[in-house]
Amino acid sequence: MPEVIFPLDSSKKFEDQEKVGHNRWHPEIPPVASVKQGVSVRIDCREWFDGAIVNDDSAEDILNAPLLTVHKLSGPFAIEGAQPGDLLVVDILDVGPIPQEDSGPLAGQGWGYTGIFAKTNGGGFLTDQFPDAYKAIWDFTGQKATSRHVPNVSFNGIIHPGLMGTAPSAELLAKWNRREGDLIATDPDRVPPLALPPEPQYALLGGVSDSDFDRVAAEAARTAPPRENGGNQDIKNLTKGSRVFYPVFVDGANFSLGDLHFSQGDGEITFCGAIEMGGFIDLRFEVIKGGMDTYGVSENAIFMPGTTDPQFSEWLAFSGTSVTLDGKQHYLDSHLSYQRACLHAIDYLTKFGYSPEQAYLLLGAAPIEGRLSGVVDIPNSCSTVYLPTSIFDFDVRPSASGPFQIDPGIGAPRASAG
Amino acid sequence: MPEVIFPLDSSKKFEDQEKVGHNRWHPEIPPVASVKQGVSVRIDCREWFDGAIVNDDSAEDILNAPLLTVHKLSGPFAIEGAQPGDLLVVDILDVGPIPQEDSGPLAGQGWGYTGIFAKTNGGGFLTDQFPDAYKAIWDFTGQKATSRHVPNVSFNGIIHPGLMGTAPSAELLAKWNRREGDLIATDPDRVPPLALPPEPQYALLGGVSDSDFDRVAAEAARTAPPRENGGNQDIKNLTKGSRVFYPVFVDGANFSLGDLHFSQGDGEITFCGAIEMGGFIDLRFEVIKGGMDTYGVSENAIFMPGTTDPQFSEWLAFSGTSVTLDGKQHYLDSHLSYQRACLHAIDYLTKFGYSPEQAYLLLGAAPIEGRLSGVVDIPNSCSTVYLPTSIFDFDVRPSASGPFQIDPGIGAPRASAG
Amino acid sequence: MPEVIFPLDSSKKFEDQEKVGHNRWHPEIPPVASVKQGVSVRIDCREWFDGAIVNDDSAEDILNAPLLTVHKLSGPFAIEGAQPGDLLVVDILDVGPIPQEDSGPLAGQGWGYTGIFAKTNGGGFLTDQFPDAYKAIWDFTGQKATSRHVPNVSFNGIIHPGLMGTAPSAELLAKWNRREGDLIATDPDRVPPLALPPEPQYALLGGVSDSDFDRVAAEAARTAPPRENGGNQDIKNLTKGSRVFYPVFVDGANFSLGDLHFSQGDGEITFCGAIEMGGFIDLRFEVIKGGMDTYGVSENAIFMPGTTDPQFSEWLAFSGTSVTLDGKQHYLDSHLSYQRACLHAIDYLTKFGYSPEQAYLLLGAAPIEGRLSGVVDIPNSCSTVYLPTSIFDFDVRPSASGPFQIDPGIGAPRASAG
C-alpha cells in the first residue's frame, strides 16, 4: 500500500483530524504535505457533508444539509518541482470506499447516499419539477450498488473523485470572484442562487494562520463549481486508471481533492446526484514543464479516462430538444434539451411503477450517459440520455406486451417540508 | 436484398426521379409507398444538397450552398396499421453509401464532404470564432475515411441517417410554426437567424397537388431542427442494428428520412459537420398500438443504438465550463461549456500543426463523444469532448517530449469571402 | 467501389467464369491478375461448394457434398514487388455477401447454410456423437442471421473469409505432401481420414497449361488444412478492418482466398460450421521487404483483428477437461477438453428444448468464443466455450425457476442415411 499522506480517522470530525483539510479555494492555504514526482501516495477522503447525512429512511438531513460547509477537501499537496505554467499529470492508481469497516455511521462504510435537494436549499437540475427534498440510501456489495429506496436495479460502481484541482493564483481567484459576483448581481435574491460568493461562515482553511484567517476567508472561493483549475467537475469517467492533466497556477501546484462518488450518472442531475461516500484514493504525480503553453492547456483539465469501467452492450436512450415543458421555443439550449431528455426518461420509468422521484434519483446515481447529440440545427439542440438496460432486473425495453410492473417498495423518503 | 421502395438514379436530380420526395414537413404530403409491418425494405437517399457540393479543393460551393433546398427526404412511407397514438418501431437493418460506383460526382460515390458554413450562410456551433466557409473532402476506403484536407487521421465510419421522422399532424405543425415564429420575432434580423420560418421558395412537396401546393408550401415546416416527430436529430449512434421508436401523429405514420452521414462527431459542430453522402438504408417497421400513452412517449424518439460501432479503448478528453471566451460568467449553460470544451480541443490540436479549421472540421466529422458531465454545480456546467486517440497516426497524448509536428498539407480550402 | 479484379457471375459455375480460380495449392498456378501495392481492389468469392447446397429443408445435399471439389478460391493475385522472404500485408477493407440480389439459388444471395457432415463424408469435431448429416439454412436480414431450423436465436454476422493464403514454394509443397503422407500412412483406411492427399479428380488449377495439368494436379495440395501459408485458418475474427501479415514464398506472393462466412463460432465445430456463403471482399496490399526474417514470421499468418465486431457484455460459459465421455483420462489434451466443453453447452441447451443437433449447429455458426483456459495443470487441460446470452430471445441463464421451453419448430433437417 502506498504511504498514507493524508489519513482520516472515521471516528472523528474532519476538522479534528491529525492533518486538517479545507473547504474553500485560496492560494494562501499552505500545503499539508509535499510529494515527490513518480511516487505513489494514498489519500483518505471524507464524504462532502462530513457525516451530516445518515443511513436512515428520512430525508430531513437532506433538507437541512449544511451547504456552507462543503466540500471537505484533502490537501493541498505540494508536488515537488511544479511551477506556474506547468501541467500537473495525475494518475489515479486506485480509488475506493472506506476500507475495513462494515456498517459504520459514515457514508463510505458499506453504504452511500443520493439526495434530491430542495429548491430552497441548493436545488438541482430539475428543481422546478422536483422542488422537495428526497433521499436514497445505496448499499455496496462488492462492486455493486443496490437501494431499498429504488428497487429492482443494481449496477457496478464507477468510483471516482467528484472534485480534484490545483490552487488558484491570487489573480485567478480575483477573476473568479469578479465574474461570479457580476452574475449574482443580475439577480441577487434568486432561489436557488445564480452562484455562491465567498462565505466566511464555516470556512475551513487548513493551516492558514489566525492573523490571516478572516481576510483569506473573505476572499476564498467556494468549491461548488468547476473552474480553470479543474475543481468540482463531477466527471464520472475519472475512475481508476485515469490520467488527468491540470494547469498549475502556484508553486507546488497545491493539489486538493475530495467528494468521492461510488457511482454517478452524467450530469449528477439531482445536485447530490452521485452516490456520495468517503474513501481512499491512490495517486501518482508527474510534471510536464511548461506544458500549459506547449499543449495550449491554459484552463480546465484534460484527461484520459480509465479502461476498466463496466461494459454495457445495450442501452435505451431518450432524446430532448430545447423547447420548455410549457411549449416555449429556446434557441439552441443544450442544457434545456438535456433536461427534456431526462424528463422523458423519468416519464418512461414511471410507467413501470417507479415514482418520479425514484426515477430521478436513479438517473443521478446510475452510470447513465448524457450526450450532446446535435448542437447546430436551429433552433433546437438535441441532447440524449442513455440508460444501460442491464442495470434493471426486468425487461425495460418497449414492447407490444407493455411495461412490467415493479413493486416500488417503501419509496424514496421525502422531507417534511420543501 | 430487400425490395427497393424508393429508388434513386444517381445521374438524375432528386426532383426528376421516378418517385419524388420532399424537403418540408407537412401532414398533407401523400405517401409515396405503403409498407407492411415486419417486411424489410430498401430506401435510397440523396445527399442533403443534391449534388451542389463537389469533390474539389475549393469551398465556394459551401459558401453558396442552397440552404432553402434542404433536406432531400425519401418518403413519406405509410406503415400499414399505424395510427395516431401508436409507437412506430424502426429497425435499421443496414445503411451504407451509394453502391456500385467508384468516383462519381455525387457525394456517396466513394467520397463525402464536411463543411464549415459561413456565418452569413448558416453559421455553426463556433461561428463567432470561425465565420468563413471551409470544406474538407473525405475519401472512403472500405469502412475508413481519410481526407487530403485533414491529414494524419483515419477512422471507421459510423454510418447513420441524420434525419428520420414521422409526419406531424396539422395541430402539431401549427404549434411548431407558432413557437418558432415567436422566437424569430425576438430578433428577426439576426445573422445567423434564430430559426427558419416556412419558405415556399424551393419547397419540394412530393405528390401534393398543384391546387394545394402554394398553401401547403406556405405552411410546411423546414427540416433543419429536430422536433417532436424526431426529424433532424443528428444522433451519430443511430447506426445499423439500431431500433428507434417514434410517436405517430397521422394515419400511416408517414415516415420520411434522409441526410445520411458516413460519420459524425457528437453535436455535428461545424453545422455540416458530418461527412455528408448519399446512400441506401434497409429498414423494417413494426407498430406498438397505443404505445405513446403506454410508455409515456408523446414526443421525441427513444432508441436503442446498434452494437457494432467501432470500439475505442483510449480517449483524450477536454473539458469546458460556462464562461465565455472573454471571461463572462453564464449560469449553467451546457451549450457554452461544450463550445469551450471543443475550443480547448481545437487549441490543443493546433499545437501539433493542424490549422484551427482543420481541427474544427475533424471534430465535426470524427466519432468524438460529447458529454454533459456536470450540470448542477452553480454557476458552471461542465461539458467534455472525447477524442479517440487511435484515429491519429501519431501519438496525440501529452508528454514531456512535446507534440509531434504533422505536415498540414494543402490545408482545408477556404472560400473567397466570408 | 474499388476495381473488381476477380468478378463472378452468379448465374454461372465457378469454372465457367471470365477468370477461373483454383481449388488446390501449387506454385505453378499462374496469377489471374497483378495488383499494385496500396491500391484497393474488389474480389468476388464463390461459396465453397459452388452451389451444390441449396436452400431447402433436406440435408441430402450435405450428405453427398462433393468434398473433392473444394475450396473454390479466387486468385492467385500477384502483388507487385513481393518476393520470397517478405511479409505480405493484407488489409480487409470490406467484406460482405453477394450484393444486388434477393432470393437467388446461390448461398450468399440473402441466405447461407451450416452443415453437420456425416462421419462417412468429412465428419466434424463431435462426429462420434453426431455421425449423421444435418443442415440449417440461415436467412440474412441486414446484418442479422436467423434460421427456421434453429429458432429463437438471432445474431449479427461477423463476416470473414475462412481461407486466405499465399502460394507455397515447390519446397514447401513437397514438405506438406511428405508430412501429411506420413500421417495418413499410420492409418490409411480411417473414416474420416487423418488427412487428405493430393487428388487429381476435380482438381481446378486456373491457368495451368494442359501439358502441365496432370503433373501439377498430382502434386497440388488440398485446401482443407491451414498451413505455413495461412490457408484455411477459419479464424472468425478476420472481419473487416483486419490487417493480416503472410509470409511470402514465391515471387508476387500469389495470394488466393475464398470460403466466405457470414458468421462462425470459434473452431467451426460442425466441420461446415460457419454460415457458408458467396460474396465480395475489398483488399489492399502492402509488402514489408524482408519481413519474415525481421519479425521472425517464417510460417503461419499473424494478424490484427478488426474493431467493429458485435459487442457483447454478458456471456454464459462452459468448461471441459481432458477426460473422455467414457471416463478415460488423457494427458493435457486441449482438443478433447474443448470437445467436452462444447458437449456440456449442447447438453445445457437441450434442457431448453433444442435438439442436440440444433444446439450443435448453433455453436458452429454463432459468434461463440473458444478459449484455452488452462493448459498446464496435469493431467487435465481446461478449455472453455463462451455463448453471448443476448443472441437468444429468451433468458438462457440458470435460475431457480428452471429453463424456459422453446418450440423447436421443424428442427434441423437430417439426411436419410448417415
Place this chain on the structure above:
Amino acid sequence: MPEVIFPLDSSKKFEDQEKVGHNRWHPEIPPVASVKQGVSVRIDCREWFDGAIVNDDSAEDILNAPLLTVHKLSGPFAIEGAQPGDLLVVDILDVGPIPQEDSGPLAGQGWGYTGIFAKTNGGGFLTDQFPDAYKAIWDFTGQKATSRHVPNVSFNGIIHPGLMGTAPSAELLAKWNRREGDLIATDPDRVPPLALPPEPQYALLGGVSDSDFDRVAAEAARTAPPRENGGNQDIKNLTKGSRVFYPVFVDGANFSLGDLHFSQGDGEITFCGAIEMGGFIDLRFEVIKGGMDTYGVSENAIFMPGTTDPQFSEWLAFSGTSVTLDGKQHYLDSHLSYQRACLHAIDYLTKFGYSPEQAYLLLGAAPIEGRLSGVVDIPNSCSTVYLPTSIFDFDVRPSASGPFQIDPGIGAPRASAG
C-alpha cells in the same frame, strides 16, 4: 466489509492460523465454517507456496519450489441447504491482494511472481523449449503490474482465483484416483509426470482427526488439475462480478478456494504462469435445488464472467498449427497448435530485444487470449494467441521501419541448474 469467515495473519504460516485450510481434495475434510445463502462473506487466501517464493533476483526458489505442499486452500465452507444434485451459485463480489501493507515478504503484499518451472520440477507448456527455472517479480501500483525483470510492459490486473471447487463425493474421488492412476501407469517414470497420485507427505487436511489422517491422506486427491468439481481451472476471466455454478457432490457442498492471481494469460502457460499472490475474496452463495439435472450440469463449472475487465481495442495475434517444431504432422492437436502459436509470439517478441524467457513469462502473466480458432480442418487445428498492443510502451506492430529495440535490463533471473 463482509464478515471474515476465514482470516489469515500474514505473519504466520498457513498451518499455524486460527482456522486451518487444506491442500488435498477429500470428502471427509470437515467444513471450517457454515455459510447462509445470500450473505456476503470475506475469505482470505494465501499464495499457493505459502511464502516459499520471495521478492528477489534469483530463481533458486522456483527451482526448489515444494510442489507437494500445494495448493493452500481456504475452506471448506458448508453452504446451508446445499445437497448433492444441486447447483451451487457463487458470486464473486470482490477480489484483491492482501490489503493494508506495503512491502511485506509475502506475495500479495504489493508484489507477486511468475515462474518458469524447471522440467525436473513441474515443467510447463513449453518445457521442451524452456527446461530451466526462471522467475519474474511483478510490482503492483494501483491496478497495474510492472516488472523489473520484464521491462517496457504494464497492464491492469484481472484479479481472479485460480482454484475454486466443491468437495468430491467418495465415489467421485475414487473415480479420479482410478483414471489418473491408469494414466500414470502408462509411463510411470516420465519427467515431468503424466499426473500426480495421492501423496501423504505434506498433506494438509484441515480438521481431519488424527485417527483418520493417514487413511484420508493416502486417498485424497492432489489439487493440481481441474476436475468435475471445478478445482484448479485457472480461468482468467473469473474476475469480480463473475457468477459461477458448481455441481454439488456432498451435503453442504464444502466449497474451497485459493491460488489467487493478480493477472494471467489464457492457459497460464509457464505452469506458474499467473502472477501469484495472496489476498482476499468476497463471495455470496445461493443454491439451485436439483440444478445439476435441471440444467444438465453434472460436472465442470459453468459461469458468467464479470463485466469490468480491462478493455482493449487493438490486438496482435499469432497462429499455430498442429505440426511439431521438427516438422511432424499431428492430427488435429489443439494443444500443439497453441504451443506453436505461443512459440511464434515468443519468436516475434525476441526481435524487439526480449530474451525468449522474458517473452514466455510475459505471455503467462499478461491478459493474453488463447483461442481455438479452427478444430476441424484435417489434419491441422489452428489455435491463436492475442496480445493487447497497448500493454507495451512501444509500438509492437510490424511495420516497414522494423522493430523497436528495448533495453532488456537485468533480464529474468535463471536458477543455477535445470
